[in-house]
Amino acid sequence: MVLVVSEEVREAIDARRPVVALESTIIAHGLPRPRNLQVALELETAVRQEGAVPATIAVLDGHPCVGLDKEQLERVANEDGIRKLGHRDLPLAVASGASGATTVSATALLAALAGVRVFATGGLGGVHREWTATQDESADLGLLARTRITVVCAGVKSILDVPATLQRLETLGVAVAGYGTGQFPGFYLSDSGHPVDWTLDTPGQVADVMRAQDALDGPESALIVANPVPEDEQLDPDLHARVLAEALHACAQEGVTGQAVTPFLLDHLVRHTDGASLSANLAAVRGNVRLAARIAAAWARG
Ligand code: PSU
Numbered sequence: 001m002v003l004v005v006s007e008e009v010r011e012a013i014d015a016r017r018p019v020v021a022l023e024s025t026i027i028a029h030g031l032p033r034p035r036n037l038q039v040a041l042e043l044e045t046a047v048r049q050e051g052a053v054p055a056t057i058a059v060l061d062g063h064p065c066v067g068l069d070k071e072q073l074e075r076v077a078n079e080d081g082i083r084k085l086g087h088r089d090l091p092l093a094v095a096s097g098a099s100g101a102t103t104v105s106a107t108a109l110l111a112a113l114a115g116v117r118v119f120a121t122g123g124l125g126g127v128h129r130e131w132t133a134t135q136d137e138s139a140d141l142g143l144l145a146r147t148r149i150t151v152v153c154a155g156v157k158s159i160l161d162v163p164a165t166l167q168r169l170e171t172l173g174v175a176v177a178g179y180g181t182g183q184f185p186g187f188y189l190s191d192s193g194h195p196v197d198w199t200l201d202t203p204g205q206v207a208d209v210m211r212a213q214d215a216l217d218g219p220e221s222a223l224i225v226a227n228p229v230p231e232d233e234q235l236d237p238d239l240h241a242r243v244l245a246e247a248l249h250a251c252a253q254e255g256v257t258g259q260a261v262t263p264f265l266l267d268h269l270v271r272h273t274d275g276a277s278l279s280a281n282l283a284a285v286r287g288n289v290r291l292a293a294r295i296a297a298a299w300a301r302g
């Protein structure tokens, strides 16, 4: 097996103790330095406070690592030229000895291979606006359609076409439930304005759905637990609408495409909201990480 699983994570998996996978693209490409390293450490601490073991995932020198020590986290946060790796990039990075941060798609795949069932992130990738022209749909969606993982997120990034993304998830057969809400969350915003068909209210209920997924023995698809950022920590909706429109305009003007689109838009929002988008993003991720740890505990209790 090419995976390098840290001793702590390996022991927790073997003993069926709760483990939460964390992605690294948000650290390397989604948050500004030096805040990104503090956040990476803070998220790991939050998982531990809830009684679970954090397993941050990245590829270092061609090794897909599940569970990073502090030095490895520092590399992800600070190394210049660290790549952004979707799942399709993994064999290329492994064979060439490259280092890169893993997106939701690559993290979910590596977590599932390692035997980690619960994963927390900020917002999923999805269908971009103007997708009919650009064909830009995050590989996150296709991967979640064929990977048995539970991903806790604050919905999909609001820079995307949210209704088109929800439709794609339906078409792909990926289960989606709001956590404590009948509305799909809007990443920086508590409510995207679009409803969900299912609501779950406790970690135990989420674990029951995971067990039902396994019992049904259907396609190896994921479960998305959409957990809203608390309303008092969300980005002001008017500010969000205004700055997002500017960001999308700037992205088109500068001809940004492909993998660079998401980091460009997130960075634009941080700089033009005086950091308010960063605060909302962090509040969302923190809440997701804590909920994921509680779900992992309910799952481990069997
Ligand atoms: N959530 C965040 N910040 C991020 C991302 C998610 O709060 O930076 C990353 C995730 O790794 C996600 C990726 O998989 O953005 C999507 O990128 P793309 O649209 O290029 O697939």
Ligand code: MN
Pocket: 136, 137, 138, 139, 258, 259, 261
């Ligand atoms: Mn994309």
